Every structure is written in C-alpha cells, then in structure tokens.
Amino acid sequence: MIQELIKELPLKKKQILETAEDLFLRFGIKRISIEEICSTAKVSKMTFYKYFKNKNELVKYLWSLMFEYGMKKLEEIEKLDITFQEKIELILKLKEESAKKLSHEFALEYFFSNTDLKEFFNQMYKRSISTFITFIKNAQAKGEVRTGMKPEFFIAATNKLMELVKDNELVNSYDSYKDFVLEINNFLFYGIFPRPNHE
Amino acid sequence: MIQELIKELPLKKKQILETAEDLFLRFGIKRISIEEICSTAKVSKMTFYKYFKNKNELVKYLWSLMFEYGMKKLEEIEKLDITFQEKIELILKLKEESAKKLSHEFALEYFFSNTDLKEFFNQMYKRSISTFITFIKNAQAKGEVRTGMKPEFFIAATNKLMELVKDNELVNSYDSYKDFVLEINNFLFYGIFPRPNHE
DNA sequence: GCTTTAAATGACTAAATACGTACAATATAA
DNA sequence: TTATATTGTACGTATTTAGTCATTTAAAGC
Numbered sequence: 001m002i003q004e005l006i007k008e009l010p011l012k013k014k015q016i017l018e019t020a021e022d023l024f025l026r027f028g029i030k031r032i033s034i035e036e037i038c039s040t041a042k043v044s045k046m047t048f049y050k051y052f053k054n055k056n057e058l059v060k061y062l063w064s065l066m067f068e069y070g071m072k073k074l075e076e077i078e079k080l081d082i083t084f085q086e087k088i089e090l091i092l093k094l095k096e097e098s099a100k101k102l103s104h105e106f107a108l109e110y111f112f113s114n115t116d117l118k119e120f121f122n123q124m125y126k127r128s129i130s131t132f133i134t135f136i137k138n139a140q141a142k143g144e145v146r147t148g149m150k151p152e153f154f155i156a157a158t159n160k161l162m163e164l165v166k167d168n169e170l171v172n173s174y175d176s177y178k179d180f181v182l183e184i185n186n187f188l189f190y191g192i193f194p195r196p197n198h199e
Numbered sequence: 200m201i202q203e204l205i206k207e208l209p210l211k212k213k214q215i216l217e218t219a220e221d222l223f224l225r226f227g228i229k230r231i232s233i234e235e236i237c238s239t240a241k242v243s244k245m246t247f248y249k250y251f252k253n254k255n256e257l258v259k260y261l262w263s264l265m266f267e268y269g270m271k272k273l274e275e276i277e278k279l280d281i282t283f284q285e286k287i288e289l290i291l292k293l294k295e296e297s298a299k300k301l302s303h304e305f306a307l308e309y310f311f312s313n314t315d316l317k318e319f320f321n322q323m324y325k326r327s328i329s330t331f332i333t334f335i336k337n338a339q340a341k342g343e344v345r346t347g348m349k350p351e352f353f354i355a356a357t358n359k360l361m362e363l364v365k366d367n368e369l370v371n372s373y374d375s376y377k378d379f380v381l382e383i384n385n386f387l388f389y390g391i392f393p394r395p396n397h398e
Numbered sequence: 399g400c401t402t403t404a405a406a407t408g409a410c411t412a413a414a415t416a417c418g419t420a421c422a423a424t425a426t427a428a
Numbered sequence: 429t430t431a432t433a434t435t436g437t438a439c440g441t442a443t444t445t446a447g448t449c450a451t452t453t454a455a456a457g458c
Contacts, residue, residue, distance in 0.1 A: 012405075026302075031230055033445060044406045049447070100374050103225075175299050176375065211434080232416055243435045248418070399458105406453070415444070424435070 001098060002065040005072075013051045015041040020062055028105025029059060060120050063110070067124045070098075071131050078135055084144035085196070088189050092182075099181040107165050107177065129155055158188055200297060201264040204271075212250045214240040219261055227304025228258055259319050262309070266323045269297075270330050277334055283343035284395070287388050291381075298380040306364050306376065328354050357387055 002021055006014050019041035023032045034055055038045050052058040077090045113121055136151040161184050164170060174180040186195055201220055205213050218240035222231045233254055237244050251257040276289045312320055335350040360383055363369060373379040385394050 027226055027230065031226065034447090035445065045447080046407085046449090047405060050405090054446080176377075178375075209433095233418090234416065244418085245420095245436090246434060249433085253418080401456100401458080403456075404454085407451080408449105409451100410449080411447090413444105413446075415442100417442070418440095420437105420439085422435105422437090424433105426431100426433070428429100428431080 002062070002069055005065050005069055010051075012041075012043050012047050015043055016048060016051060016058070017062060017065070020058055021066075022101065024059070024062065025101045025106050026103050028103060029055075029109050031105065056115075056117060059117060063117075063121065064124060067128055070094075071128055074131060074135060078138065084139050087139075089196075092185055092189065092195070095185045096178075096182055099178045102177060102181065104165070104171055104177045104180075107181075111162055111165055154188075161188065201261070201268055204264050204268055209250075211240075211242050211246050214242055215247060215250060215257070216261060216264070219257055220265075221300065223258070223261065224300045224305050225302050227302060228254075228308050230304065233257075255314075255316065258316060262316075262320065263323060266327055269293075270327055273330060273334060277337065283338050286338075288395075291384055291388065291394070294384045295377075295381055298377045301376060301380065303364070303370055303376045303379075306380075310361055310364055353387075360387065 002017065006017055009017070016037060020032070020037050023037060023040065034048060035045065037043075037058075038048050052061065073094055074091070077087050077094075080087065080090075082090075110121070133151040133155065136145060136149075136154065139145040140147050140149075140151075164184065171177065171180050174183070190196075201216065205216055208216070215236060219231070219236050222236060222239065233247060234244065236242075236257075237247050251260065272293055273290070276286050276293075279286065279289075281289075309320070332350040332354065335344060335348075335353065338344040339346050339348075339350075363383065370376065370379050373382070388394075
C-alpha cells in the first residue's frame with residue numbers, strides 16, 4: 001500500500017517499512033517486536049536503529065505514510081472528470097483495498113491508541129478530515145451534493161460509527177474484519193440501500 | 200467450531216478453550232501468552248493451571264478437539280443419503296467454515312510444528328487420514344468413485360500440496376489465508392475445473 | 399589493486415514480559 | 429457450616445526484547 005511512497009528510500013529502510021506495515025496490519029503493533037521485524041525483513045538490528053530511533057518512531061513514520069497515501073489518493077480521485085457518485089465508488093474501492101489485510105487489533109490501536117501516539121494520530125487525523133471536508137464542499141459548490149448537508153455532520157457521524165470498532169461482539173459477528181470495515185463505509189455513504197452497480 | 204464438543208465441560212474450562220481457539224487461530228500459538236488467554240477469557244491464572252498443566256497441554260487438548268470435530272463431521276456427512284459429489288460439496292463447505300478465522304501463522308504451526316508437539320500432531324493426523332481413506336473406499340465399494348483411484352494417492356497428493364503452506368510468496372498473493380486454503384481444497388477435489396453449482 | 403563507507407554479526411546489559419507456584423481472600427453451593 | 433471453586437496478589441525464575449557496542453564482512457569508488 002505504501003510502496004509507491006517509499007520508492008526513493010534506501011533498500012533496507014524500505015524493507016523495514018514494508019515488513020512493519022504487513023506485520024502491524026495483520027497482528028497489531030504491540031504483538032510485533034523490533035526483532036521480529038528485523039528478522040523477517042532480513043535487516044540487522046543495527047540497521048533498524050540507524051533509520052528509526054525506536055518502535056514508536058517507526059509507527060509514527062508508518063502512520064504518516066498511510067495518511068499521506070490516503071490523502072494523495074483522495075486528491076487524485078477528486079481531480080477525475082467523473083460524477084461524484086463514481087468518485088465515491090472509487091473511494092469505497094480504495095477503502096476495500098486498504099482493509100484487505102487489516103486486523104481488528106491494528107484498527108483498535110490505530111483509532112484508539114492511549115499511548116503517546118494518540119496526540120500524533122489526532123494531528124494527522126484532523127488534517128485528513130479537513131481534506132475530506134474540502135472534498136465535500138467542492139462537490140457542493142458544483143452542485144454534486146445537496147448543500148443542505150453539513151460536511152461537519154458527516155465527519156461527526158463517521159467518528160461516532162468508528163467507535164463501533166470497540167464493540168467486539170459486533171465485529172466478531174462478521175467473517176473477517178475487512179467485511180466489518182466495508183459495512184461501516186457502505187453505510188456511511190449509502191445508508192441501508194444497496195451500493196449501486198456492485199455485485 | 201469446537202463449541203459443540205465441550206458443552207459438558209466446566210464453564211471456566213470452556214471459556215479458556217474457546218478463547219484459546221480464537222486467539223491461536225488468528226495469531227498463531229507462539230504469539231499468544233497464557234496470561235493473555237486468561238485475561239481475555241476472564242479466568243484467573245490459578246484456574247488455568249487447575250485445568251491445564253501448561254500451554255503445550257492446552258494446545259494438545261485443543262488440537263485433539265479440532266481433529267475430533269473434523270472426524271465427527273466427516274462421519275455425519277458419510278451417513279447422509281446424498282450423492283458422493285454432494286458429500287464432497289459439504290466437506291468443502293465445512294473446510295471453508297473452519298478456515299474463516301484461520302491465519303497462516305497457525306496453519307504453519309499446526310502442520311509443521313518442530314517442537315515436541317510434532318509427534319502428537321502426527322498421531323492424530325494418521326488417524327484422521329485413515330478415517331478419510333475409509334470414506335473413499337466405502338464410496339468406491341458403492342461405485343461412487345472410480346475404483347482405479349488409489350485413496351493412498353489422494354492422501355499423498357494432499358500432503359504434498361499442504362507443503363505449499365510454507366511458500367510465503369504464494370500464500371501472500373491471496374487476499375486472505377482463507378482464500379488460499381479454499382484454493383487448495385477445490386483443487387484437490389476438482390482440479391482446474393469449476394466447482395459445480397458454486398457461484 | 400587499495401581505501402572508504404555501508405551493512406551484518408555476535409555479544410552484551412538492562413528492562414520487560416512470561417511462566418509457574420504459593421497463599422490469603424472471596425465467592426458459591428451443598 | 430463446611431467444602432469447593434475462583435480470584436488477586438505476589439514472587440522467583442526463565443525467557444524475550446530493547447538498545448548499544450566493537451568487530452567482521454561486503455561493497456563501492458578511485
């Protein structure tokens with residue numbers, strides 16, 4: 001997912017980041033040790049500490065890449081000459097793609113970290129939110145979305161629904177965590193009605 | 200999955216087994232500590248050690264339950280008054296169901312453990328194999344499967360294909376580990392041809 | 399060839415985590 | 429009331445992990 005953003009980086013740093021992304025997404029952050037990242041990435045610990053001060057710094061770097069990726073994709077989609085609904089479809093496909101290997105563990109740590117990463121996450125989250133609000137407002141200016149809808153409400157609703165991630169029983173009633181993420185996203189855009197042109 | 204087999208057990212022992220099954224399947228055995236099992240199962244450590252000598256004994260007990268479940272289901276399917284192909288369909292559905300939360304990690308530890316669990320696994324595996332061979336031979340006796348096919352070859356082929364679990368690159372090319380498991384199983388029964396009546 | 403730089407290795411300490419046991423306190427049920 | 433089951437805390441030990449360092453290996457440039 002982040003691959004296209006780190007092409008310029010040194011090989012070993014790339015290997016670390018790709019491995020960390022994969023392992024963190026699948027098992028959550030706290031379950032993965034630096035040593036495991038190093039051994040699976042085929043990188044020595046020294047090399048790790050050359051590029052990252054510690055695990056937290058790696059996580060921050062990775063998160064910022066993931067945010068950057070999402071915002072870049074959103075901007076690309078916004079520029080396309082297609083209907084707003086088609087843009088929403090692309091966004092949903094993007095979310096589906098990103099959720100492929102996402103585990104419940106990681107999502108919990110990502111959205112509801114209570115460590116010193118919380119502040120860092122919040123900052124990035126606010127930035128991505130404002131990008132998305134601009135996206136909606138632009139669409140409203142072009143008459144593609146009804147102007148009565150406050151983008152701020154959409155964001156607030158999103159935040160509220162995100163708290164469902166903490167409802168273990170609900171999450172576990174889905175075959176995979178990915179299915180749960182899809183449900184939330186579909187619901188946010190289409191409510192209870194079927195997603196158009198989607199088998 | 201194993202729930203129906205442990206109904207009679209004491210409540211706390213059930214909680215431990217269900218939690219362990221869930222966590223082991225999702226994250227693999229070595230990543231999960233006894234303390235994590237206890238806390239998520241809402242059981243004290245003392246109670247854990249009352250029912251299980253250590254983690255290995257828990258794993259053995261769990262594995263034997265999982266084998267027992269599979270063999271019990273196979274026997275149930277065999278008794279049904281349906282065509283052989285319909286039975287195969289049921290077996291595939293069963294495998295699909297079992298693989299829902301299965302992670303690559305667990306499958307590796309399960310099939311290729313190199314600890315002292317290996318011997319234990321092999322014993323159970325042999326038993327389940329002979330059950331399956333009987334299943335095929337009975338079908339051959341009834342003329343439901345061509346008699347030219349040696350069941351032993353089928354088992355040997357299965358074992359060989361199972362080694363693909365160790366091919367990380369191949370496994371990772373699937374969206375989820377479950378999809379990979381389905382591919383193997385479909386292939387074993389239907390080769391490269393489509394699974395009948397399956398969308 | 400030689401020199402300089404980057405990376406890998408193995409060893410090391412300190413901290414954190416996990417294991418397995420023990421005991422007192424509490425809850426439950428006969 | 430008397431067993432029985434469960435919990436919480438604590439503890440010593442073992443294992444794992446984090447982070448650092450000196451040394452070896454590999455590679456790149458000249």
